[in-house]
Amino acid sequence: MSDGAGGTALELAGVFGQLSLVSIGGINTVLPELQRQVVDRHGWMTEGDFAALFALAQAAPGPNMLVSTLIGWHVAGLAGALAATAALVGPCAVLTWLVAGAWHRFRDRPWRLLVQAGLMPVTAGLVVAAAIVLSEATALSAGHALLTATAAVLLTATRLHPLWVLGAGATLGAAGLL
Amino acid sequence: MSEPTPPREPPTVAALFWGFASIGVIGFGGVLPWARRMMVEQRRWLTPAEFTDLLGLCQFLPGPNIVNLSVALGSRFRGIPGAAAALVGLISLPMVIVMALGAVYAAWSDHPVVARGAEGLAAAASGLVVATALKIASPLRGQWLGIGIALLVIAAIALLRLPLVPTMLAMAPLSILLHAWTRRA
Numbered sequence: 001m002s003d004g005a006g007g008t009a010l011e012l013a014g015v016f017g018q019l020s021l022v023s024i025g026g027i028n029t030v031l032p033e034l035q036r037q038v039v040d041r042h043g044w045m046t047e048g049d050f051a052a053l054f055a056l057a058q059a060a061p062g063p064n065m066l067v068s069t070l071i072g073w074h075v076a077g078l079a080g081a082l083a084a085t086a087a088l089v090g091p092c093a094v095l096t097w098l099v100a101g102a103w104h105r106f107r108d109r110p111w112r113l114l115v116q117a118g119l120m121p122v123t124a125g126l127v128v129a130a131a132i133v134l135s136e137a138t139a140l141s142a143g144h145a146l147l148t149a150t151a152a153v154l155l156t157a158t159r160l161h162p163l164w165v166l167g168a169g170a171t172l173g174a175a176g177l178l
Numbered sequence: 179m180s181e182p183t184p185p186r187e188p189p190t191v192a193a194l195f196w197g198f199a200s201i202g203v204i205g206f207g208g209v210l211p212w213a214r215r216m217m218v219e220q221r222r223w224l225t226p227a228e229f230t231d232l233l234g235l236c237q238f239l240p241g242p243n244i245v246n247l248s249v250a251l252g253s254r255f256r257g258i259p260g261a262a263a264a265l266v267g268l269i270s271l272p273m274v275i276v277m278a279l280g281a282v283y284a285a286w287s288d289h290p291v292v293a294r295g296a297e298g299l300a301a302a303a304s305g306l307v308v309a310t311a312l313k314i315a316s317p318l319r320g321q322w323l324g325i326g327i328a329l330l331v332i333a334a335i336a337l338l339r340l341p342l343v344p345t346m347l348a349m350a351p352l353s354i355l356l357h358a359w360t361r362r363a
Binding site for chain 2: 065066114122
């Protein structure tokens with residue numbers, strides 16, 4: 001039921017609501033399906049627009065899932081932005097609320113401690129792996145890679161405020177020194 | 179670890195809102211590093227081990243980790259009002275910022291200085307994410323089984339580029355079984 005560029009807030013809510021409860025691991029997991037829905041099925045934007053909006057959501061402060069806000073805004077203005085974001089966030093927020101309460105209530109049970117001990121290294125591995133994949137993507141040159149490594153060492157070994165490091169990175173890049 | 183809870187004052191609903199608003203607004207390159215810094219190092223709402231535990235739960239639930247983290251933490255301290263305050267604090271200001279950026283994006287994205295600055299910012303942000311990952315992994319120190327499992331996960335995702343969900347669904351039960359087995363032995 002592709003209807004050209006005339007997407008409504010309701011249709012946006014439908015698209016993002018469907019993806020909410022399958023987005024294990026966050027927005028990146030459902031990105032291919034989101035692109036299929038937004039670009040191919042509904043024809044709301046081109047592939048290039050979609051990639052640009054995602055890059056913008058990554059560069060901006062805040063969670064990367066705010067790409068939903070940008071897509072909604074692009075398609076149907078403020079109502080679209082609110083509908084898309086609420087539809088993406090709402091269902092998983094309710095599920096987390098339900099599960100996290102039980103998780104905390106059972107915190108002293110032996111099985112719960114065992115599950116926690118088992119999940120811990122998987123969590124650590126996932127976070128480190130994501131850091132490696134991200135670092136590879138941003139290492140456009142040897143200079144960028146060196147900047148990433150220096151920033152990692154500084155922020156591990158010192159109590160330097162991270163904003164100084166980010167500001168230095170942006171300045172070095174803008175000055176063409178990387 | 180069953181929380182040797184030091185007597186901490188639970189944060190108020192307003193503190194939850196402002197705490198998450200503060201990390202939403204400065205969370206360049208992902209919010210997780212700032213979330214850990216705010217919750218563990220600055221406001222001491224959670225110990226490092228509690229943070230990693232809660233993050234582990236949130237990773238296995240659908241939705242962005244950081245959104246789930248805000249809901250889980252807010253509801254633990256202050257029920258539904260706390261969860262709503264943390265979530266709205268986290269995303270409301272960034273939503274405004276991202277829409278404003280979207281409005282000026284078309285005009286400036288082609289400018290070479292802006293593009294190079296954004297690339298430098300992204301590379302530095304990667305360093306921040308690496309430093310945070312090392313902190314999150316640090317409770318594994320000295321636990322050979324945990325280190326081995328973490329390395330397997332890293333190899334699967336970062337080296338072999340296996341998809342996330344099947345990797346999680348395979349490694350989590352394996353890890354739990356191995357931990358159960360070594361405890362019995």
